[in-house]
Amino acid sequence: MANTVLIVLGMAGSGKTVFCHRLYSWLSEKNLRLNKDTGLNDAVFGANLDPASIATKMPLHYDIREHVSVADLMEQKRLGPNGAILTALNLFVAQIDTFVKQIEEAAPTYTVIDTPGQIEMFTTSVSGQILTKCLSGAPNTEVKLLYVLDGESAQNPQCFVSNMLFATSIFYRFKEPLLLIVNKSDIEGSQKIRAWTSDFSLFTDDLTTTDFITPTLRSMALWTEEFYSAFKLYYVSSLTSSGKTELLAVL
Structure with missing residues (x-):
């Protein structure tokens, strides 16, 4: 039986954990x-x-917190919060075979993986790449990355560009299929993002009205437009379940 692994990524506050549920x-x-x-x-x-x-939120077959404690790592190793999270992930991938075996024994149709809200702990570390490669190399397994944007904060043009830069980095670093998920699409104003992604001139118009606009930001906006225009964005709401049908159709 084929297993589709959905690795859910997103910045803190994007609603990633609720979306996973x-x-x-x-x-x-x-x-x-x-x-x-x-x-x-x-x-x-x-x-x-x-x-x-x-x-x-979601029912768990595997919970990293049952195997490693961030609080203990901070105390025993004298680490800060981020250092402890990174160390915990490194300890996890050192036993990655056990995790992969547990998934294989359950023989699921889908695997949903929630990752740290400190997104860089997963996306820029070796542990994130090791996990992804081990899963994609497992028999009858397909890995898809789901990048979750906060549909409220991304209404800020600068925040939108920042998210697209992060998504671009993830796509080229992991080299796995990537889906862009605009969460909280039920919030007023989220339609602005739909307009931006369908008409770049509307985005540049809004970008010029921001307090901080530079030639560099304009260039980044143009460059990221070439990236996200090649992708379909999926607008969903974890609250109302809007967009569910369209998203499930591609999973």
Whole structure:
């Protein structure tokens, strides 16, 4: 049975963790195979790889917090929060075979992986690449990266450019299929992002009205337009489930 691994990435505040929960629920509607011992749905494997997460939403087959403690690492190794998260991820990938085996034993149709809100801890570290390569190299497995944008903060042109630069970096670093998810699309004003991505002149008009506009920012905006114009953006709401059908159709 083929397994589609969905690695969900997003900046802090993007609603990534809630989106993971909703995505898990949406996928479970048509993919249900309850494990009588755990009570979990083995058709959709949920994994939390954010060691600093206080509370997770989706049902979990694997939780990195059960294997490593950020608080203990900070105390024992005298690390800061980010250093402890990075160390926790490195310790995790040192045992990556165990994680991959656990997924294979569950034989899911989908695997949903929530990653740290400190996105650079995963995207710029070796641990993120090791995880992705190990999963993509597993038999009958396809990896897709889901980059979640905050549909509220991304209404700021500078924030939108920043997100697109991050998404570009992720795409070329991991070299896996990438889906751009505009979350919180039910929030007033999110239609502005739709307009920007369909007509670049509208974006440049709004960009010129910002307080901080430089030739460099203009150049970056033009460069990122060449990137995101090659992708379809998926507008979803974790609150109302709008956009669910369109997203699930490509997963």
